[in-house]
Amino acid sequence: MLELKEIRKSFGRIEVLHGVDLHVRAGEVHALLGENGAGKSTLMKIVSGIIQPSAGRIIVDGQDRSFATYDEAIAAGIGIVFQEFSLIPYLTAVENMFLAREIKTPLGLLDRKAMRRRAQEILQKLEVDLPLDVPIARLSVAEQQFVEIAKALSLDARILVLDEPTATLTPSEVEHLFKVMRELRAAGVAIVFISHHLEEIFEICDRITVLRDGEYVGSCDVAEVNTDRLVEMMVGRRIENSFPPKPAPHPDAKVVLEVEEVQLRRGGPVSSFQLRAGEILGFAGLVGSGRTETVLSILGAYSAARCKVRIGGVEKRLRDPADGLAHGIGLLPESRKEQGLITSFSILQNVSLNNYGKYRQGHWFIDFKKELACTQDAMEQVRVKSQGARARVDTLSGGNQQKVVIARWLNHDMQILIFDEPTRGIDVGAKAEIYQLMRNFTAQGYAIIMISSELPEVIGMSDRVCVFRSGGIVATVEGDAITSEEIMTHATTGRVDHVA
């Protein structure tokens, strides 16, 4: 149905795709796999006409095609759901689906009824039930995704590209998405599915194509491979165990942070927990269960109804993340582009941003030499791969950007590091490096809180786990009790929707 042959793409003198093939048949879910920077997104942008290939053929239904624009690709039956949605937050689902191709009455006014009917038809076919009359911004991420898919289908898409659709979904939402995908497959739609979760590939996909560094590695049936083989194809070497070993627990380790009570909203649940030096405390739970808000409350970046905290045994009220910095608490935020990095700054300026106390010259001025030396030292500690401290951060890969944000906290006398989704959207190799770094930090005496939505990561890294549900901690598990069943049970009120 869709065939790509020997696709090449160069930006300037750099070739990023070196002759990639992809063959997607009608009625199959085809996984496109590869680390970040392998060329998946670039390839999908070529398929959808957003960028043009430098060489190679695009064949749709046996005919050679070339798409100068996104609209031409849509006309050829290609629909794409991007990682970042292209929905207008203040418009409703119906308005979004028919944006720029509204159905009109003979008078040229909007035919709301007809649009609504058409939207309902499509959503019914998907067996999706969602409110049609509220702004998209009020729908969950999963519902927004279904709107995107419905939009593509309303354009008669026969080839549907889903770029990391599951990255921000809860397990039950993922199940729903897979159900929809299976129905579409049965209806003869060809689906290209991009995901970093290998277990999802085995659950839903029929065939796999793997890219590595813009090279075509190979295609095969899902039945022919296992996880180890896939990872090997992706990274070109075998990663035995990406989680470093957990050290033996120190039950008498010093309590560095004691959260006596935190209540996010009035009338909501009240939680408490302790954090000890040298441990990794995992925060598990569904997206939206209050994990991020809880750590931000402790830092003073979120105004909780109540928040009582002892740091090193002394009661403290932090009103601003700057107070957190002063008390030795650092944060690696959830979204590195929106909350972590100043993208217009160099690596150097990003790392030294909160460090100026360390290198003053004559009290008032920045000591540029010391700034550079300290930054390079911090970059070395976390092993940032770059062209040097003065390179712009937006030239770095996701994993290296993440390390830059971590490096920011290393020139301080920090005790507590909070890692919010530390490996989201970074490749397998970089993940392993981040895990190793976290263990190095705990060995140096740092205490770490790690928020993660990836169960294997929570299980593989945490010494203890606090499980969150609807705004509060419902259970704390440690040792051998840290299993996916245990965590998911607590996170979802006893129902086990999905066992990873």
Add this chain to the structure above:
Amino acid sequence: MSHDANIGAATKGRARVSPLDWLLHSPLALPLVGLIVVSVLMAFASDNFFTVNNILNVLRQVSVVGILAVGMTFVILTGGIDLSVGAVMALSGTIAAGLMVNMGLPGGVGLAAALLVGLGLGLFNGVLVAWGKMPAIIVTLATMGMARGLGLIYSGGYPISGLPSWVSWFGVGRIGIIPVPVIIMLVVYALAWVLLQRTPFGRHVYAIGGNETAARLSGVRTRMVKLAVFAISGVTASLAAIVLTGRLMSGQPNAGVGFELDAIAAVVLGGTAIAGGRGLILGTLIGAVLLGILNNGLNLMGINPYMQDVIKGMIILLAIYIGREWR
């Protein structure tokens, strides 16, 4: 793994950057080109343009808006805007004149009062924006109205004249052949440059304009920085008031109407991004001088003042359009 880095290293391997290359990639490139083009055009249009006297005259005329534009640069770099500078300047000047003339207080008190008025209103703006979480454009619009009104109430709507003669030194005095207002302006620019380029505070200003959330979460006291930039803008407005009062030899409650727009134009012509995070104080100086040359040149050519405004507006649009293409 991170092959991105290797790819980058292989292609971006330009080791040295020549000064010309640096200039072409610096945000100063376009403002400088604009300055040169306009100067050359003016030199052709009028024989009197390239004389020492006329150039010093242009700089002297530029000084008031030039000083206002310094504070404006700080505010815009953080992603804010300050519409109140013209009115704050008028109020500062009026109160300083009033204290000296009507109440017979010593000159030092008058100057200090002018600075305090600017500082106070700047802090007022800053508190409302940083802690009140209100949009800067609305807060400063309101302050603009209030400051203008207070100046008219205080003076009864009439200029306050009869100032001691030494006040004129700030407006029309000279050290050697250099006019005092030009010296004041250059000192303000030098201080601003040091603040922005050499101190942690300056880095924080750029960081907030680049990504306020990230700056805050990494421990920058963003509210204090925002308060400080509005305070700086208030102080530069009152410094401009001192220069203007010295030139007019009176406190004029109606002075400086629309000066906030000239100051914003100077900042933007100087290559600073209106959304914040990018820009150089030297660019603002170039922008202010560019505006001054336009005013001066159009005057020398004897063009109708109403027409001058139209031409200036078109040139600003053209400059921003070219700048947009450039990036």
